[in-house]
Amino acid sequence: MSAATADPRHAAGPRRAVCPGSFDPVTNGHLDIIARASRLYDELIVAVFVNEAKRSMFSVDERRAMLRDATAGYGNVRVETFEGLVVDYCKTHDIPVIVKGLRAVSDFDYELQMAQMNRGLADVDTLFMPTNPEYSFLASSLVKEIAKWGGDVSALVPELVLDRLMRRARQR
Numbered sequence: 001m002s003a004a005t006a007d008p009r010h011a012a013g014p015r016r017a018v019c020p021g022s023f024d025p026v027t028n029g030h031l032d033i034i035a036r037a038s039r040l041y042d043e044l045i046v047a048v049f050v051n052e053a054k055r056s057m058f059s060v061d062e063r064r065a066m067l068r069d070a071t072a073g074y075g076n077v078r079v080e081t082f083e084g085l086v087v088d089y090c091k092t093h094d095i096p097v098i099v100k101g102l103r104a105v106s107d108f109d110y111e112l113q114m115a116q117m118n119r120g121l122a123d124v125d126t127l128f129m130p131t132n133p134e135y136s137f138l139a140s141s142l143v144k145e146i147a148k149w150g151g152d153v154s155a156l157v158p159e160l161v162l163d164r165l166m167r168r169a170r171q172r
């Protein structure tokens, strides 16, 4: 057996990756990355980060439900939730790769640090995908802010998210 095939990570089996994030709510920028990553792996797990300390517009269940609806067309995408470190989730679920979308150079500074830390902590690799330039300015926080003031975000989020977003924004 050659040295390359002796590494258990080269063993045959489904190639899995995880797309972690807050997804509060999911945007067309997230979906672009999810769609492209789902073509690279056998299974793509979209993992919604449960962080009680962070104020969110939508509950974890609502965020997961919107993601499930928005990704229903992709047979190999699963939506789950996780608490704690993403590398611990990766280890428990046998996922060797984290996929991250990069919007701008400003994302890269932080993401590179995280990727190197995650590699050191648990030997989990990070794949960076440059965003579609159409979405490089797009962030959930910005979408919520615009919706709050009655702005038009219909080109930035899927329709099922738009309905919920407008309702929630009106309640605030």
Ligand code: ADP
Pocket: 020, 021, 022, 023, 024, 028, 029, 030, 033, 099, 100, 101, 102, 103, 130, 131, 132, 135, 136, 137, 138, 139, 140, 141
């Ligand atoms: P945000 O609140 O900034 O939208 P999330 O934590 O929900 O961030 O995003 C999860 C991940 O999705 C980010 O780490 C980033 O990799 C990716 N992402 C977010 N927005 C975009 C976008 N517009 N284009 C590409 N990737 C994105």
